[in-house]
Structures are given as C-alpha cells and as structure tokens.
Amino acid sequence: MDKKERLDMFCYQCSQTVKGTGCTVRGICGKVPTVARLQDNLLLATKGIAAYLYHARELGYTDTELDAFLERSFYSTFTNVNFDAADFVRLAVEAGEINVRTMRLLKKAHVETYGEPEPTEVQTGTVKGRGIVVTGHGLKALGKLLKQTDGTGIKVYTHSELLPAHGYPGLKKYKHLVGNLGKAWFDQKQLFSKYPVAILGTSNCVLIPREEYRDRMFTTGPARLPGVQHIPGYDYTPVIEKAKSLPELEEKPGEVTLTTGFSKSVVLSLKDKIKQLVEAGKIRHFFLVGGCDSPLKRAEYFREFVQRLPKDTVVLTLACGKFRINDLNLGDIDGIPRLIDLGQCNDSIVAIEIAEALAELFGVGINELPLTLVLSWMEQKAVAILWSLLALGVKGIYLGPILPAWVNDDILKVLSENYDLRLIGDPEEDIEQMLSA
Numbered sequence: 001m002d003k004k005e006r007l008d009m010f011c012y013q014c015s016q017t018v019k020g021t022g023c024t025v026r027g028i029c030g031k032v033p034t035v036a037r038l039q040d041n042l043l044l045a046t047k048g049i050a051a052y053l054y055h056a057r058e059l060g061y062t063d064t065e066l067d068a069f070l071e072r073s074f075y076s077t078f079t080n081v082n083f084d085a086a087d088f089v090r091l092a093v094e095a096g097e098i099n100v101r102t103m104r105l106l107k108k109a110h111v112e113t114y115g116e117p118e119p120t121e122v123q124t125g126t127v128k129g130r131g132i133v134v135t136g137h138g139l140k141a142l143g144k145l146l147k148q149t150d151g152t153g154i155k156v157y158t159h160s161e162l163l164p165a166h167g168y169p170g171l172k173k174y175k176h177l178v179g180n181l182g183k184a185w186f187d188q189k190q191l192f193s194k195y196p197v198a199i200l201g202t203s204n205c206v207l208i209p210r211e212e213y214r215d216r217m218f219t220t221g222p223a224r225l226p227g228v229q230h231i232p233g234y235d236y237t238p239v240i241e242k243a244k245s246l247p248e249l250e251e252k253p254g255e256v257t258l259t260t261g262f263s264k265s266v267v268l269s270l271k272d273k274i275k276q277l278v279e280a281g282k283i284r285h286f287f288l289v290g291g292c293d294s295p296l297k298r299a300e301y302f303r304e305f306v307q308r309l310p311k312d313t314v315v316l317t318l319a320c321g322k323f324r325i326n327d328l329n330l331g332d333i334d335g336i337p338r339l340i341d342l343g344q345c346n347d348s349i350v351a352i353e354i355a356e357a358l359a360e361l362f363g364v365g366i367n368e369l370p371l372t373l374v375l376s377w378m379e380q381k382a383v384a385i386l387w388s389l390l391a392l393g394v395k396g397i398y399l400g401p402i403l404p405a406w407v408n409d410d411i412l413k414v415l416s417e418n419y420d421l422r423l424i425g426d427p428e429e430d431i432e433q434m435l436s437a
C-alpha cells in the first residue's frame with residue numbers, strides 16, 4: 001500500500017469515536033497517531049506473550065509476575081489512561097523482557113515434561129497405514145494423542161511448528177510418531193487435501209479448511225474453525241475414530257530427511273570445538289535465519305540468502321521460517337553442522353542463551369559476536385520475540401519480509417537509531433554488508 005493511502009491511526013474503542021465509526025487522523029480524546037500505533041505494537045507483543053503463557057499453563061507452569069504484566073499492558077491502552085509515547089516504547093521493551101521470562105518458563109515446562117531435545121532425523125514421506133496429522137504448537141495435545149494412539153496401528157505425523165516435537169525424548173519414544181508432512185502453516189489446504197488423514201489443529205496457525213477435508217479436521221486448545229469439531233480437553237477419541245474410518249496411506253518415502261532437536265546442551269557441548277574453528281578461521285560467521293514464515297513473495301529472500309552464504313558460515317534456525325531452508329544440504333564444518341534447527345518460535349530463548357554463552361566464551365558482548373540475525377515475522381509471537389531481542393540490546397537485526405504496518409516514521413526512527421534495525425534488501429548485498437561489518 002502506498003504510504004499516502006494509509007490511515008494515520010485507527011481506534012474505535014470508546015463512544016467518542018469520530019462519527020461513531022473510528023478515529024483515523026487523531027483521537028477525539030487527544031490520542032495522536034504515534035501513540036495509537038505504539039499501543040497497537042504493545043497489544044500485539046502482549047498477544048504473543050499470552051500465547052506462550054497459554055502453552056506453559058497447559059503443562060502446569062505459571063508465573064504471577066507475567067500475569068501482572070498482562071494486566072498492566074492491557075490497561076495502559078485503555079481510553080484516557082496513557083498518552084505518553086516514550087512510556088509506550090518503555091512498555092514495549094518491558095514486554096520484550098517479560099517475553100524472555102515467558103519463553104524460559106515454557107522451555108522449562110517442555111524440558112521438564114518431555115526431556116531436553118536431542119538431534120533427530122525426521123522422515124518426510126508417508127508410512128503404510130492410517131494416519132493423523134497434527135499441526136500447531138501444542139506439545140501437550142500431541143503428547144496426549146500419541147499416548148491415546150499407542151498400539152492402535154495409527155501413524156502420527158507432525159506438520160509445521162510441531163516438527164521439533166520429534167527431538168523430545170518423551171515424544172520420540174512413540175514409534176508411531178513417524179514423520180513430518182508439509183512445510184510452514186500456509187501449505188495446509190493443499191497438504192490436507194492431498195492426504196486422506198484425520199487432522200488435529202492444536203493452536204495457531206490453522207486455516208479455515210476446504211470443504212473436502214472439513215469433516216476430518218478437529219481443533220483443540222485455543223483453535224476453533226467454522227464447521228470443524230472442537231475437542232475440549234485432551235480426549236481425542238473422535239480424531240482416532242475418524243482416522244480409523246479413512247483409507248490407509250501408501251508407503252512413500254519423502255525426498256528429504258530433516259534434522260531437528262538441537263537443544264542448548266547439545267550446542268554448548270560443542271562450544272570448545274566451535275571456539276577452535278572460529279579462531280582457526282574455519283567458521284567466519286553465524287547467522288540466525290528463521291522466525292514466522294509468511295506466504296509473501298518477498299519471503300523467498302530467506303532461502304536465497306542461505307543459498308548464497310559462503311561455506312565457512314553456520315546457520316541457526318527456528319520457527320516455521322526454517323521450512324524455507326531446512327531441505328538444503330549445507331554440510332558441515334569439521335563435524336559442526338552448517339544448519340542447526342533449534343526448534344519452535346518460543347525456542348528463540350534457546351538461541352538467546354546460546355548467543356549469551358558464546359559471547360561469554362569469546363569474552364565479548366553479543367553485538368561483538370560474528371553473529372547476524374535475519375528474521376522473518378508474520379504474527380504477534382514474532383512481535384514479542386523482536387522486542388525480546390531489542391530488550392536484550394541486540395542491534396543490527398535484519399527484518400523481513402516487510403516492515404510492520406503499524407510502524408510510522410516516528411517509530412522507525414526509534415527502531416533504527418536505538419537498535420539499528422534494518423529491513424532485508426538484496427540477499428547478496430546484505431550478506432556482503434553483514435560479513436564486512
């Protein structure tokens with residue numbers, strides 16, 4: 001959209017709203033566009049935090065300080081409470097800090113429930129037999145389903161952000177968790193039409209189904225879809241019965257095998273070797289390339305970027321953005337894989353802790369490490385993660401596929417001047433700039 005066509009702001013949350021439809025230039029209350037946009041930014045980051053908190057609570061992990069932040073954050077965007085742009089920047093940074101704490105809580109919940117992930121090869125084809133595909137982020141839902149399908153002969157497949165589930169000992173122990181089908185969330189319609197399986201959507205990102213598979217799709221947890229049976233709680237009998245009524249899949253091995261499950265411990269067990277290789281000039285630079293994938297054409301950048309990287313570089317990845325690159329055979333550098341999948345988007349905390357450990361190992365700050373973050377954003381978890389990284393003082397992040405639409409010139413100025421945030425450009429030029437910085 002051309003910048004001139006954009007609304008300066010949009011707010012319709014109180015009865016004073018212009019013409020009873022919406023304040024779009026300036027609020028009747030006096031709220032100015034930058035404050036309105038910073039309120040939106042805070043609300044989006046807070047939604048991201050709420051999603052992680054939801055999954056932690058599902059596993060019995062809570063933190064009242066995190067709940068208290070949600071209250072303060074939502075309340076600050078109420079009518080006639082806070083008109084202070086600088087305070088909303090401060091609150092966004094606080095949201096980033098709170099999100100770090102939330103991701104730590106969720107990681108603890110995952111590891112204490114299912115064990116720490118270990119590198120695991122995952123097949124991408126089908127295995128003969130009836131099947132259920134599970135999509136979303138809900139490890140608890142997947143764990144319950146695996147238990148309930150154990151011994152039934154049904155094969156369970158992950159999709160999108162559940163790929164990292166294969167690395168958790170408490171989940172991979174189920175031999176009928178046989179593989180991963182498809183890539184990032186937006187291939188659902190085509191993928192679910194192709195395979196005659198039952199489908200369980202456990203969280204975002206689920207898409208409104210095509211008619212052809214609506215009756216074999218189910219939701220659980222926070223997900224709901226029109227005309228799709230929702231399963232409250234964790235008794236997945238209807239999904240299992242549906243799978244039993246469907247034809248068997250053929251044995252058809254996939255073209256690639258994916259590797260996931262690089263936990264913090266696994267990566268840090270390699271730290272002395274990594275240090276040696278960096279000092280010997282065999283590893284020149286690390287990149288974190290990942291985040292929330294988006295179907296925009298511009299997101300093709302991320303694959304091209306990784307394909308063009310020199311062979312003395314290592315790529316860490318996470319979230320569904322990994323599907324842009326995780327079929328690439330990047331090889332290794334003296335036994336260190338050049339592509340390291342750290343997990344789901346909430347495993348950004350693992351990336352942060354690895355970066356902190358490497359900074360300590362090399363005796364430098366995070367920004368002095370030979371490390372560049374090249375992130376893709378799609379929705380509100382990514383906003384929370386971006387603010388976490390900014391709150392930790394990470395500078396020079398490259399963001400794509402587009403600049404968030406609520407960022408106006410004032411906000412962009414803060415993001416570029418304080419955090420050196422950059423928008424992705426041409427892959428080759430960006431790589432040159434990153435490696436020469």
Ligand code: SF4
Binds near residue numbers: 012022079080
């Ligand atoms: S809170 Fe302010 S900007 Fe929002 S609708 Fe009311 S008057 Fe308009």
Ligand code: SF4
Binds near residue numbers: 292319
């Ligand atoms: S990483 Fe982001 S875009 Fe991808 S499935 Fe998860 S929440 Fe959705």
